[in-house]
Amino acid sequence: MSKLKDILSRILNMSPDSITDATGPENAESWDSFNSLLIATELEKEFKVKFSLEDIVSVKSVGDIKKILIKHEIDLEYE
Amino acid sequence: MSFSDIQRAASLLIENPKAPASEFLAIANRLNSVKKEVPHYFRNIRCAFLGSFTLQGLPEVFRARAVSHNLLADVYLAPYNQFSQQIMDNSSDFYKFAADIVFLIIDRRDMLDLQHIYNLIDTLKSASKIKNVVLFNFAGDVSESMNRELEKVFAFNRFVSIFNFNCFLDEVGREDNWYTKYVELGDLRLNPQSFPVLAEKMIGYAVAVSGNTKKCLVVDLDNTLWKGIVGEDGSESLIINSDLQKNIIDLYNKGIILAINSRNNLEDAWDILEKHPGMNLRKRHFAAWRINWNDKHINMKELIQELNISSDSVVFIDDDPFQRNLVREVFPEIAVFHPDQLKNYSGFFSLITTEEDRKRGEMCVQERQRNEFKISFADQNDFLKELGLEALISRADIGNIPRISQLTQKTNQFNLATHRYSEDGIRQFLNSDGKIWAISVRDKFGDYGITGVCMIRPADKVWYIDNFLLSCRVLGRGVESAFLSFVCNLAKAEKIDRIVGTVVPTAKNKPSLSFLSDFGFGFVYSNDSLSVYEEKLIRNYSSLPFIKIRYE
Numbered sequence: 215m216s217k218l219k220d221i222l223s224r225i226l227n228m229s230p231d232s233i234t235d236a237t238g239p240e241n242a243e244s245w246d247s248f249n250s251l252l253i254a255t256e257l258e259k260e261f262k263v264k265f266s267l268e269d270i271v272s273v274k275s276v277g278d279i280k281k282i283l284i285k286h287e288i289d290l291e292y293e
Numbered sequence: 294m295s296f297s298d299i300q301r302a303a304s305l306l307i308e309n310p311k312a313p314a315s316e317f318l319a320i321a322n323r324l325n326s327v328k329k330e331v332p333h334y335f336r337n338i339r340c341a342f343l344g345s346f347t348l349q350g351l352p353e354v355f356r357a358r359a360v361s362h363n364l365l366a367d368v369y370l371a372p373y374n375q376f377s378q379q380i381m382d383n384s385s386d387f388y389k390f391a392a393d394i395v396f397l398i399i400d401r402r403d404m405l406d407l408q409h410i411y412n413l414i415d416t417l418k419s420a421s422k423i424k425n426v427v428l429f430n431f432a433g434d435v436s437e438s439m440n441r442e443l444e445k446v447f448a449f450n451r452f453v454s455i456f457n458f459n460c461f462l463d464e465v466g467r468e469d470n471w472y473t474k475y476v477e478l479g480d481l482r483l484n485p486q487s488f489p490v491l492a493e494k495m496i497g498y499a500v501a502v503s504g505n506t507k508k509c510l511v512v513d514l515d516n517t518l519w520k521g522i523v524g525e526d527g528s529e530s531l532i533i534n535s536d537l538q539k540n541i542i543d544l545y546n547k548g549i550i551l552a553i554n555s556r557n558n559l560e561d562a563w564d565i566l567e568k569h570p571g572m573n574l575r576k577r578h579f580a581a582w583r584i585n586w587n588d589k590h591i592n593m594k595e596l597i598q599e600l601n602i603s604s605d606s607v608v609f610i611d612d613d614p615f616q617r618n619l620v621r622e623v624f625p626e627i628a629v630f631h632p633d634q635l636k637n638y639s640g641f642f643s644l645i646t647t648e649e650d651r652k653r654g655e656m657c658v659q660e661r662q663r664n665e666f667k668i669s670f671a672d673q674n675d676f677l678k679e680l681g682l683e684a685l686i687s688r689a690d691i692g693n694i695p696r697i698s699q700l701t702q703k704t705n706q707f708n709l710a711t712h713r714y715s716e717d718g719i720r721q722f723l724n725s726d727g728k729i730w731a732i733s734v735r736d737k738f739g740d741y742g743i744t745g746v747c748m749i750r751p752a753d754k755v756w757y758i759d760n761f762l763l764s765c766r767v768l769g770r771g772v773e774s775a776f777l778s779f780v781c782n783l784a785k786a787e788k789i790d791r792i793v794g795t796v797v798p799t800a801k802n803k804p805s806l807s808f809l810s811d812f813g814f815g816f817v818y819s820n821d822s823l824s825v826y827e828e829k830l831i832r833n834y835s836s837l838p839f840i841k842i843r844y845e
Contacts, residue, residue, distance in 0.1 A: 224315040227322055248349045251478055252485050256313050259486045267474055 218283070218290065221256050222276065225249055238275035253279075261288050294323050296330035300625045303360040306489070307630040310637065314354055314485045317492070321353035324360070331365055333800040334605040334626050338503045341369045341392035343376035345403035346482045354488040358496050362640055363605050363626060364505060373480075374403065380413050383420075394425050394502050396495060398458070400482065401431040407439065411446075418452060424502045424715050425644070427495065429458040432471060451716060454498060454644065465490055490637075497642030504702030504713060507628065507640040509602055510544060511593065513611035514555040514562055514584075517632045518574060523561045528569055537632055538573035544641055545578050550600060553582035554592045554609065589616045590623040601765055603705060603801060610635055645695055663738050677839040681737040682770060685843045686779055689729035694719050696743045697731055701760060705801040707773065708762040709794060709808065710823075712748070726751060727759065732776050734767050741767055747780050756784050758794040761808075768804065771837040777812055778834035779842060785830045792830065797823045 219230045226233070226244045239245040254270045257263070257279070263286040273279055280290060302320055306312050338359070342352050352368035359366040369390040371379045376399065379387035395417060397410075404410060410428070417426055428447070430440045440459060447453045462471050465487045475481035483491075500506055515522040520532040545551055551574075555562060562584045566576045581599050583592035589611070597604050605626035611617050612632060621629045628640050663680075670676035689697055698716045705711070714722065723729060732745040744767045748760035763773050784792055794809045810816060814826035836842050 221313070221315055224319040227319075247479055248347075251475055251481055252314065252318075252350060255475065255484055255486050256315055259313055267477060270478065 217260060218257075218276075218279070221260060222253065225252055225256065233276060235277035235280065236275055238273075238278075240274070257283070261286070263288065294327070296327045296332070297625055299323055299327060300360060301621065303357060304621055304625070304629060306357070307361055307628070307634055307638065310490070310634070312489060314350060314488050317354040317357035317489055318350065320357035320360065324356060332626065334603070335363050335365050336503045336505050337365050337367065338499050339367045339369075339391060339393045340499060341371070341387055341390055341395045342398065343371045343379060343387065343395060344398040345374050345376055345400050346398075347373060347480050348398060348483070350485045351488050351492065354485075355492040355495060358489070358492040359499065361628060362496055362500050362505060364496075364499060364503060366499060377409075377413065380416050388420060391422050393422065394427065394499055395423055396427045396429070396456075396498075398429045399431075401433070401436055401439070407442065414453060423452075424717075425454055425498060426452060427454045427456050427498050429456050432459050432462055432467075451644070456495065456498075461491060461494060493637060493639055497639035498644075500640060501642050501644045504699075506643045506703075507549070507608050508606040508703075509550040509552060509600060509608065510541065510641075511552045511554050511596060511607060511609045512541070512632075513589075513613070513616065514553060514557055514565075516612040517610060518572075519565070523565055524557060528565055531565065531569070531571075533569070533571040533573070534632070535571070535573055537635060540635055542573055542578070547641070547643070549641055550602070551579050552596050552600065553579055553584060554589050554596060554611075555582075555584045556586055556589070557584050559584045588619060590619050593620055593624060593627070608638070608640060663736070666738070674839075677770060679737075680770070680839070682772070682840045683735050683843070684772060684775060684840055685733045685845065686730050686776070687733070687845050689719065689723060689731060693731050693743060697729060697746050700743070700746050700762060700764065701748075704762045704764055705799070706765045706803075707768055707805045707808075708760075708799075708802050709758065709805050710760055710797045711762075711799055711802065712760050714760075722748060722759070728756075730776075730780065732763075732772065734772055745772065745776055747776060749780070751789075754788075754790040756780075756789050756792045758792065761794065762805075765804070771840055773808060774812060775836045775840045775842060778836055779844070781828065781830060781834040785834075789830060792828045793817070794826050794828075795823050796826065 219233055222228070222233050223230045226242055226249060228242065228244070239250065250270070250273070254265055258265060261283065263283070265282065269282050273282065283290060299320055306316060340352070340355065342348055348370060352370050356366045356368055369387060369392060371387055376397065379385045397413070399410065414426055414428070417423055428443070430436070430443055436459065443455050447455055470484040470487040472482055473484060475484065512518060517534070518538060519534055521530055523531060541551065553562070563576060565572060566574070581596050583596055585592070593609065597607065604624055608628045609620050610630060610632045617629045617631070620627060628638070630638065667676050670679070687693070694716050698714050698719050701712065701714045719729065728749040728751060730747045731743045733743045734741045741764070744764040746760060746762055747758070750757040750759050761777070763776070781792060794814060796806055796809060798806055809826040814828045817825040817827050819825065
């Protein structure tokens with residue numbers, strides 16, 4: 215999941231090690247509404263997928279992001 | 294992370310057109326902590342972004358792009374959809390920000406009519422610090438007639454530039470980037486992933502306004518100007534890279550100096566450049582070259598010295614990442630990237646091309662001929678006598694104001710006070726009784742065009758030198774002394790008692806620091822940032838024997 219961690223680390227200005235499945239808008243200070251959208255557009259571009267509005271709105275943590283990526287058939291072990 | 298790490302990261306991003314927006318944001322974040330380490334050759338520019346929809350993130354991506362253009366950009370983003378309010382209220386945060394350049398990004402759906410925009414622009418015009426307003430045109434086929442009207446209305450307007458946003462959307466793909474599903478979430482009409490490409494296109498205006506336009510393009514040969522290696526594949530099997538070469542010729546016609554830095558046998562290279570039928574570029578387009586087996590950073594150093602330009606005005610393209618890294622490490626101020634990126638690179642952007650720009654390519658070749666001529670004389674005086682120097686001094690007028698302004702922006706080495714002026718600034722200087730003369734020089738090899746400027750603020754019985762500068766191309770031939778003698782004689786004729794000049798040392802103007810005292814001016818005082826000299830106008834100021842001066 216290093217590609218995902220790199221993206222989140224750059225956008226949220228956090229070190230990759232401090233990002234866990236529980237990290238989300240409730241506990242990460244820099245995870246505001248704009249950065250949520252930035253994360254979504256960047257994941258769409260990097261993993262070449264298209265999220266639905268429901269996908270995006272339902273994300274409350276990194277764990278939720280992983281579930282959605284798996285749903286779109288992204289192999290997180292490889293990426 | 295040091296400033297050079299940031300520079301390296303920003304430079305590598307030029308190479309990667311698919312880099313995501315977050316990489317640029319990461320660079321912008323780090324910029325804030327290294328403000329004190331900014332190298333001296335960086336220029337500052339203040340950019341305001343006024344939009345009718347969400348543009349969050351764009352100013353930061355722009356700041357990151359600016360680093361690879363040797364620019365330190367301070368940015369202001371107007372609050373969501375407040376572009377009208379910020380412009381109409383003269384105590385607004387926008388006016389407090391004091392922008393040099395304003396980007397006006399308005400969606401057709403958010404404005405009443407074009408008159409609304411014209412009124413906003415008229416209001417901006419009276420805010421004197423703004424040097425350019427970049428107005429985005431409108432998206433979609435329905436906007437075609439409005440966009441044509443914008444082009445017509447602002448065709449000859451020096452204050453307003455029209456940015457073809459519609460064309461940009463075609464380039465990055467409208468479906469994925471404009472009015473996507475993200476409009477429903479936070480009115481994000483433009484996909485932030487398009488910001489890196491957009492920011493590079495926008496940065497051209499900042500480069501131009503700050504006077505930081507690059508002057509020289511250095512190119513590799515094998516697998517750059519052509520596909521193949523001439524020493525190994527032979528000239529018939531080379532595939533000429535015509536698109537790139539035509540692009541480079543456009544730059545040559547705009548006045549960019551061209552040079553070659555290649556690992557090759559000289560004869561092989563000239564064989565292609567002079568004889569290959571498919572080539573667009575020829576030997577005559579190049580002002581200098583290092584074609585040998587040395588390392589390219591050594592060649593680069595020699596080229597910069599030979600061309601007598603400063604290293605931060607150079608761009609280097611080479612297909613080999615090893616050579617790119619070598620040059621990048623030694624010269625972080627040089628823009629280095631793969632030849633494929635030249636068409637996307639905005640560092641050569643300028644708002645106007647002057648006649649001198651157009652002739653520059655030719656002039657560099659003439660310079661090469663002059664140097665060859667000079668070496669043939671043992672005595673410097675004999676050389677000057679045979680050179681046939683002529684100078685024409687004229688007052689500033691409508692025709693030469695653009696060139697005068699350009700010289701104040703670009704001249705660094707022989708520049709006493711380095712006061713930079715936009716064209717409007719020059720007009721204001723003249724309107725407040727300032728005097729400006731331009732000197733144009735030629736010799737038996739060719740015409741240098743207007744290469745020097747003297748700006749005087751007259752007072753009672755005293756003239757103050759506001760600017761005295763000369764292009765480095767004409768230094769060392771007595772032109773600067775002749776020009777100052779001329780000004781002294783004019784002052785004497787108008788019964789002025791003395792001329793006062795201020796010298797402000799910068800990182801680049803060492804060649805000019807002793808000029809006034811060498812000329813005979815007396816030292817008055819100095820402090821940490823400047824020195825003041827004065828000349829009482831009593832002696833006779835005769836010109837040097839080798840220069841014929843005309844005044845019109």
